[in-house]
Amino acid sequence: MKYYILAIVIVSGILTACGGSKKIVSAQPTKDIAIAEKDITERKAPEVETDIIDTPNTPIEEAKEEIEEKEIEASVVKEEIVKEILKPLEAFDHTSYGDLVVKYVSPEGNVDYDGFKRNWGVLRTYIKALGENMPTDQWTKEDKLAYWMNAYNAMTVDLILRNYPLASIKDIKDPWGQRFWKLGQKYYNLNEIEHKILRKMGDARIHFGINCASFSCPPLLNEAFTAQKVDTQLDALARRFVNDTERNTITANSIEISEIFNWFAKDFKTNGSVIDFLNKYSDTQIASNAKRRYKDYNWSLNK
Template sequence: MRNTIYLLVAIIIASCGSSKRTSPAPQSPEIVTQTVVTVPQNGSGTTPDVQESDSIETPQTPKEDCVELPEVIEVVPAPETPEIIDDSNQYLDEIVEVRTTFDHSNFNKILVQNVSKAGNVNYDAIKRNWSTLRAYITSLGENMPTEDWSRNEKLAYWMNAYNAMTIDLILRHQPLESIKDIKDPWKQRFWKLGEKYYNLDEIEHQILRKMGDPRIHFGINCASFSCPPLLNEAFTAEKVNSQLKSLASKFINDPKRNTITTDRVEISKIFDWFAKDFKTSGSVIDYLNKYSETKISTNAKVRYMDYNWALNDQ
């Protein structure tokens, strides 16, 4: 009987010890301190010793029905700072290279509409729209040539100015039969360019002739029949060289203004008045031979024609 009681007590004690050997509670997602339970091997019902171990980082247990994804951080590269290049001088060069020169289109319209291919001028028609011509002359005064203008730009500017002022001079004194009906026509200072009033003499002798191109004498017009005909278009920097070349050839080979044979020439007084300009690279005959359709002998006799000052009116 005693043995039976001991056996029952042992079973009860063993059963109690077994119930105390429980699994650790589920660990929280944080870093926790793991406990180690030491159970006596003799199966006694004493409370087990609990020892603390070092902190151990354990994997997180995801919650039920919830999947925690790692946070994705998109790394966006900072925008590249554009390289700053100081090319202002480059653009300045391009602007200077392609810049538009002074616009002579308003004067061009006047000439196209009112000057024949032979160079005769419809002064009456121009006078009916005189304000257009005066506005062009005013624009010349507001846009004087500067040092950065090319030679051709200056050449076109001053020849157009001379011809526009000559037309304006005639309109101021109509009616008349000749420019020489005006007292000192080439010394009249009616036109202000910049800060100064100019006359025709000054533009021709102090500016144009000093540019060293004798062809200007075929480009400027003195409103007279014996003058080289007025071109029925404005001079431009782009075309001025070809324009003067054409005018020189037409004038020298015009039998109404020059009679040329191999041994004898009867030529315009322009070649006498301005002989110095035409002799820069030889004689007047040498200059004529550059454009003459008839080659002139160096020993040819030279005579100058009378000058017809009649107005070049239509």
């Protein structure tokens, strides 16, 4: 009986020891995991270099930059197009008159009056349109110049056709005083357009833009004046007329020039003398004391 009790005690001790041992072994991994988690939490992340490294763009980045550049270019082009669209249009459309003079006036200014007469209706329709669309205060100076010079030249051709055939405009009684053309609420003549309107605009070059249907006049331009081009057109006509040896003979010390420079001397002296004006356009520079004469005016029809 003693031995039996002893055995039971020994077995109980062993079991108790084993149970405790099992418990200790079981708790060890939990402790290790907690320590690892704490170590991870407290551990500092490695420092990263903050310097910018110049590395090549990826294909996607390059494509994005190219798209952005194209968008900027498109924006600039769009802005230019908008500016062009918003640019003021010609106050009056002189196309029909331009088509006629291109067809019936040579580059030298010789006029095919027979051709004009075959299309007289087109010319009269243009003059009628002028009368229905007179300049307003909102028109630019260039629009007004183009309007009145085209009007003068178209009416001069119309005057010749009313009396055609003839050898000279002077064969017509009071040619510059005839009031055939209604513009707005009144009838105009060539004198009024030239002296009361065009000359008062203060640009002497108009004398090279309007044509009196005569050989000694500045040649009739074979295109319509337009607001966009009128300044360039008048400059070209001034240079052409001054250096035209059939209408002016110019040397450094002697000039024989058109009567136009005598009849309208006041217009050519607004910024100096007549010679100063001539020197702006002459291929030959003229001395200020050059001898001066005026050519006889040839009133023969410019055909």
